[in-house]
């Protein structure tokens with residue numbers, strides 16, 4: 795597996811991959827992917843197996859708080875799951891966060907996304923305590939706006 799920065803040439807294949815992500819990951823507009831590849835390729839990475847796109851992570855360093863890095867989307871092709879692709883993608887972003895001296899990686903999941911919950915915990919993230927629980931998952935009400943409850947996960951990273 796190779797982890798490479800998102801580039802303009804890879805966008806069509808990334809879009810085809812993301813189309814398989816429902817209900818938890820949704821395709822954004824072509825202009826969004828242009829933006830990610832043009833301004834954020836350091837933290838928007840693609841996983842390739844035999845030159846085929848099998849995974850993607852979309853993440854950004856915060857301009858408001860540069861010690862934080864937000865992971866917006868992680869997606870592995872259904873035929874390649876549980877083979878360490880998300881681990882490799884998030885690890886690449888974490889290494890970059892450490893390189894920049896960031897303090898925290900964080901992301902959100904929908905509370906019923908059990909695969910994601912298990913993956914984030916396996917990757918060392920902590921489920922941030924919320925105001926209620928759905929099963930084992932701690933959830934913050936209205937985190938992303940009215941009615942948009944989210945489970946929030948964070949990984950603290952050391953600066954070097």
Ligand SMILES: CC(C)(COP(=O)(O)OP(=O)(O)OC[C@H]1O[C@@H](n2cnc3c(N)ncnc32)[C@H](O)[C@@H]1OP(=O)(O)O)[C@@H](O)C(=O)NCCC(=O)NCCS
Pocket residue numbers: 815818819867868869870871874875876877878879880881882902903904907908909910912913914916917
């Ligand atoms: C969540 C997702 C990104 C995980 O990707 P993946 O490439 O299969 O994950 P990895 O193989 O790197 O696994 C990382 C860890 O998570 C665990 N894990 C992954 N999927 C799991 C599942 N369905 N059940 C239990 N554990 C799981 C793995 O066992 C591994 O832990 P380990 O190394 O200790 O064994 C993938 O299921 C996916 O693309 N889902 C659809 C899109 C989505 O929901 N994205 C997240 C939105 S927030």
